[in-house]
Amino acid sequence: MEEIKEILKRYPDRRGALLPTLYIMQREYGWLSQEALQAAADALNLPPATVKGVATFYAMYRHKPMGRHLIQLCTNVACMIMGAERLVDLLKERYGLEPGGTTEDGRFSLVIMECIGACDRAPAMLVDTDFHADLNEQNLFEILEQYK
Amino acid sequence: MIELTIDGKRIEAEKGMTILEVAKANNIYIPHLCWDRRLKPYGGCRLCLVEVEGQRKLMAACSTPADNGMVIHTDTPNLQKARRTVLELLLVHHPLDCPVCDKAGECRLQDLAYKYGPSESRFYAERKHDPEATSALIERNPNRCILCGRCVRVCWEHQGVGAINFIGRGFKTKISPAFEETLDCEFCGQCVDACPVGALGAKPYKYRARAWFLESHDSICPYCSVGCTLTLDLREGRILRVRGVDGKGVNDGDLCGKGRFGFDFIYGDTRLKTPLVRKAGELVESTWEETLYYVANRLRDIKRQYGADSIGAIGSARAGIEDNYMLKKFMKEVIGSDNIDTSARLGYAWVLRALNDTYGINQNPIKLDSPIGKEVVLVLESDLTSTHPIFGLKFLEAKNEGTYLMVADPRKTKLARRSSKWIRIKPASGTVFLLGLINYAIREGAHLREEKEIEGIDGLIESVKPYTPEKVSELIGVDTEQFIEAASRFVNAETRLIALTVGAAENQKGYETVLAAANLLMLLGEGPDSLQVPSDYSNTLGAWLSGTRPTEGGKDLYEMLYNPGSLKALYVMGEDPLVTMPDGNTVKKTLEELEFLVVQDIRLSETAKLADVVLPAAAWSEKEGTFINSQGIPQPFPKVVSPQGDSVPDWQILRNLARVMEHDLGITELGKLREELSRIQTDRGQQRWRFSPVEVPSVAQTTTDYPIIMVTGNIMQHSGALSVMSKSLSHVLSDAFVQISPEDAERFGVKDGEFIKISSPLGEVFIKARVSDEIPEGMLFVPVHFAHARVNYLVSHSRLGNAHPTPVKIESTSTATPRR
Numbered sequence: 001m002e003e004i005k006e007i008l009k010r011y012p013d014r015r016g017a018l019l020p021t022l023y024i025m026q027r028e029y030g031w032l033s034q035e036a037l038q039a040a041a042d043a044l045n046l047p048p049a050t051v052k053g054v055a056t057f058y059a060m061y062r063h064k065p066m067g068r069h070l071i072q073l074c075t076n077v078a079c080m081i082m083g084a085e086r087l088v089d090l091l092k093e094r095y096g097l098e099p100g101g102t103t104e105d106g107r108f109s110l111v112i113m114e115c116i117g118a119c120d121r122a123p124a125m126l127v128d129t130d131f132h133a134d135l136n137e138q139n140l141f142e143i144l145e146q147y148k
Numbered sequence: 149m150i151e152l153t154i155d156g157k158r159i160e161a162e163k164g165m166t167i168l169e170v171a172k173a174n175n176i177y178i179p180h181l182c183w184d185r186r187l188k189p190y191g192g193c194r195l196c197l198v199e200v201e202g203q204r205k206l207m208a209a210c211s212t213p214a215d216n217g218m219v220i221h222t223d224t225p226n227l228q229k230a231r232r233t234v235l236e237l238l239l240v241h242h243p244l245d246c247p248v249c250d251k252a253g254e255c256r257l258q259d260l261a262y263k264y265g266p267s268e269s270r271f272y273a274e275r276k277h278d279p280e281a282t283s284a285l286i287e288r289n290p291n292r293c294i295l296c297g298r299c300v301r302v303c304w305e306h307q308g309v310g311a312i313n314f315i316g317r318g319f320k321t322k323i324s325p326a327f328e329e330t331l332d333c334e335f336c337g338q339c340v341d342a343c344p345v346g347a348l349g350a351k352p353y354k355y356r357a358r359a360w361f362l363e364s365h366d367s368i369c370p371y372c373s374v375g376c377t378l379t380l381d382l383r384e385g386r387i388l389r390v391r392g393v394d395g396k397g398v399n400d401g402d403l404c405g406k407g408r409f410g411f412d413f414i415y416g417d418t419r420l421k422t423p424l425v426r427k428a429g430e431l432v433e434s435t436w437e438e439t440l441y442y443v444a445n446r447l448r449d450i451k452r453q454y455g456a457d458s459i460g461a462i463g464s465a466r467a468g469i470e471d472n473y474m475l476k477k478f479m480k481e482v483i484g485s486d487n488i489d490t491s492a493r494l495g496y497a498w499v500l501r502a503l504n505d506t507y508g509i510n511q512n513p514i515k516l517d518s519p520i521g522k523e524v525v526l527v528l529e530s531d532l533t534s535t536h537p538i539f540g541l542k543f544l545e546a547k548n549e550g551t552y553l554m555v556a557d558p559r560k561t562k563l564a565r566r567s568s569k570w571i572r573i574k575p576a577s578g579t580v581f582l583l584g585l586i587n588y589a590i591r592e593g594a595h596l597r598e599e600k601e602i603e604g605i606d607g608l609i610e611s612v613k614p615y616t617p618e619k620v621s622e623l624i625g626v627d628t629e630q631f632i633e634a635a636s637r638f639v640n641a642e643t644r645l646i647a648l649t650v651g652a653a654e655n656q657k658g659y660e661t662v663l664a665a666a667n668l669l670m671l672l673g674e675g676p677d678s679l680q681v682p683s684d685y686s687n688t689l690g691a692w693l694s695g696t697r698p699t700e701g702g703k704d705l706y707e708m709l710y711n712p713g714s715l716k717a718l719y720v721m722g723e724d725p726l727v728t729m730p731d732g733n734t735v736k737k738t739l740e741e742l743e744f745l746v747v748q749d750i751r752l753s754e755t756a757k758l759a760d761v762v763l764p765a766a767a768w769s770e771k772e773g774t775f776i777n778s779q780g781i782p783q784p785f786p787k788v789v790s791p792q793g794d795s796v797p798d799w800q801i802l803r804n805l806a807r808v809m810e811h812d813l814g815i816t817e818l819g820k821l822r823e824e825l826s827r828i829q830t831d832r833g834q835q836r837w838r839f840s841p842v843e844v845p846s847v848a849q850t851t852t853d854y855p856i857i858m859v860t861g862n863i864m865q866h867s868g869a870l871s872v873m874s875k876s877l878s879h880v881l882s883d884a885f886v887q888i889s890p891e892d893a894e895r896f897g898v899k900d901g902e903f904i905k906i907s908s909p910l911g912e913v914f915i916k917a918r919v920s921d922e923i924p925e926g927m928l929f930v931p932v933h934f935a936h937a938r939v940n941y942l943v944s945h946s947r948l949g950n951a952h953p954t955p956v957k958i959e960s961t962s963t964a965t966p967r968r
């Protein structure tokens with residue numbers, strides 16, 4: 001709540017603070033559940049419909065429960081050429097992880113991204129907030145094994 | 149001023165107008181779907197594209213400002229092609245189910261497709277097959293939606309609600325409440341009027357008529373005193389729906405739920421169809437002839453035996469001025485009595501008295517636009533968006549345009565939620581809040597700034613001495629700092645306004661509140677235009693102005709209803725004192741002690757059930773009439789349907805009764821009556837300012853026995869005791885309830901939805917509890933509309949016109965001993 005108050009100071013009106021507030025709620029609740037959206041609406045004194053409308057417009061919010069770690073892997077042109085699709089297949093083979101899905105043990109969730117701005121070092125991914133590039137079949141799992 | 153050319157026509161326009169606005173003002177047609185005069189430009193539908201010379205691409209007329217020297221073409225082959233393509237793209241998803249769509253014939257998309265050609269799209273995509281979503285009054289058909297967003301924007305920007313929004317993105321976008329739940333909003337229906345296609349519709353109108361068979365008449369709304377123009381759509385002599393039409397009436401197209409859906413009270417099950425006479429204790433059906441002779445004989449007998457002064461009459465704040473004037477004339481000329489009054493006595497009469505005691509004026513018509521452009525607006529303990537919805541909208545509009553909207557109210561009303569500053573004062577402490585502002589203004593030397601010397605300043609200074617910021621903030625229950633900040637902002641503003649309501653249904657404000665507000669404003673050099681107190685109902689002001697009150701020393705409402713035995717006979721026209729007036733027990737006692745009670749009404753009201761004779765009156769729309777709204781504008785409304793059963797317009801019943809009593813009132817038809825009424829004065833008279841201190845404001849006193857304050861009032865979907873006759877409005881809400889704070893619910897062991905017993909020294913009632921954070925600890929809020937709740941039996945009345953907040957005790961009915 002204190003954090004939201006701090007954010008509110010930075011915007012001319014309450015609606016401006018909605019995107020960062022949704023990130024806070026997502027962090028606190030794990031995903032944007034009805035409860036989380038309602039909490040955001042209450043915190044900003046906005047109608048729940050406004051909050052839900054904004055939340056469903058942006059691709060980077062989670063609208064279903066996610067695993068402990070979120071893998072955001074790019075398969076856009078540059079990454080695709082450099083073998084990103086093979087990495088997707090490997091994730092499925094190793095962890096049973098489908099794009100948009102979550103592993104059975106709740107460890108990883110996978111979201112396919114449309115370009116994360118790292119074409120020069122393709123293929124690239126984000127794990128939670130960490131950036132990893134120049135991926136290949138070996139280092140992919142070396143990296144992921146650091147996330148339990 | 150700027151000058152531009154549209155379609156070869158040289159046009160002058162104000163700077164800042166958009167191309168579309170300029171074109172509209174000059175009767176040049178540019179098609180559009182998503183544009184709405186009341187909303188910010190959106191540029192979503194791309195149909196208003198125009199060519200501007202020198203611009204490479206087509207410009208959206210709704211969001212492009214008109215500029216000096218612009219040369220604009222609105223209808224070129226190129227534009228026609230562009231518009232045709234836009235329509236084709238809209239038709240990719242829009243189903244062509246016009247044969248079963250209620251909108252067909254008045255559908256903007258249908259009209260534009262007709263004009264520009266494409267009946268089908270060259271493109272193909274899977275059509276949506278979402279189920280229709282229904283709710284109490286509004287039907288949503290998501291498949292027909294073209295996502296223009298007018299409903300979303302009117303709901304949020306204009307109404308300040310935000311019940312619906314675009315959910316999702318791209319092809320998957322749909323309009324929905326947040327969690328796809330059933331729509332549960334104010335049901336103002338503004339979205340229905342805004343929808344250009346058949347995606348939103350009024351449920352009561354569904355499958356009722358094809359648009360081209362409807363016959364339309366304009367009328368005036370019978371509910372509150374704003375006096376909105378309603379466009380009634382009829383088929384085969386029956387009103388099927390009501391619309392607001394842009395540009396029409398004081399409301400300029402806006403309507404609230406009562407106006408839009410509440411018209412069907414005239415088709416209510418409880419309508420009276422024949423006269424009723426009490427025989428052997430039962431009310432039995434009778435003929436007009438027999439009944440009128442009976443009434444005439446009884447009135448004559450009572451007059452002979454006890455004198456004319458033993459007979460009284462109560463007029464109606466909902467009947468036309470013609471009806472009320474005729475009642476006055478009947479009482480004066482046939483009976484010879486000045487005992488006549490209306491419900492205005494309990495509320496609006498005190499407003500007028502307070503204005504007279506301060507500004508020296510006889511009346512103070514409000515101005516709907518008054519909040520717009522003010523620096524600070526203070527709304528005091530008044531739920532204006534519920535009681536006077538279209539006036540209430542102006543406060544939201546003012547706020548959107550930069551006004552500092554200050555709301556002092558214990559209830560979290562819509563205005564409180566949308567305010568710049570919400571000061572959650574204790575219930576019924578509004579007067580003290582104002583006295584605190586006066587005290588603060590004097591400390592700041594505000595009274596020295598004005599050159600004009602106003603009579604009574606010393607008395608005022610003396611009277612507010614005890615109301616220091618410290619004391620006041622304690623009494624109203626807010627931080628001293630918060631109070632001082634608000635006071636400073638209000639007192640030091642360049643322009644300001646105070647708005648509140650004082651009505652028969654409300655017990656937390658009164659004479660003293662208006663007095664305090666007027667004193668404060670005079671002290672700051674503000675005239676009566678800065679004090680906006682609207683009258684309650686459609687014709688509260690009209691009944692007052694047409695003389696439906698004692699004018700020659702007769703008995704007023706207090707004397708007639710709260711002094712058992714003061715009358716022998718009472719003639720009640722279109723009023724239900726047993727439900728709408730405080731201290732129901734005393735009213736009931738008074739009525740029961742009468743020798744003869746006549747009730748003339750459109751339905752068998754609670755009061756009518758006690759009557760000796762009940763006369764069926766024609767309702768609004770079944771007769772012509774005139775309401776005077778709170779702006780002082782007399783607005784005639786037409787007869788559009790035939791009266792139910794044998795009911796007759798009120799004024800005609802009185803004319804006929806006078807004839808039976810062998811008196812010619814000189815009025816045989818409405819024209820003659822209106823001629824006499826044209827002499828009504830609606831100006832406010834010469835101002836003569838003087839301060840009139842509030843002696844001792846009523847403060848809500850709780851005791852150990854009665855620890856909680858009950859406040860009564862109107863809610864959004866209802867108005868007085870009339871709206872409960874409307875089936876549509878009852879679909880939204882038909883059950884009495886009391887709002888209680890979560891804290892008190894915990895304290896008294898009350899569960900949401902259970903019946904609780906509320907008692908005051910005057911009586912006890914059982915009502916369903918609704919736990920809600922809209923009200924603070926220590927307060928109950930009860931709507932007054934529902935006869936079966938008998939809330940008015942708990943409330944006391946005050947002959948001094950003071951607020952009479954009611955301390956009560958509550959007990960849960962499920963737990964034997966409430967937790968303390």
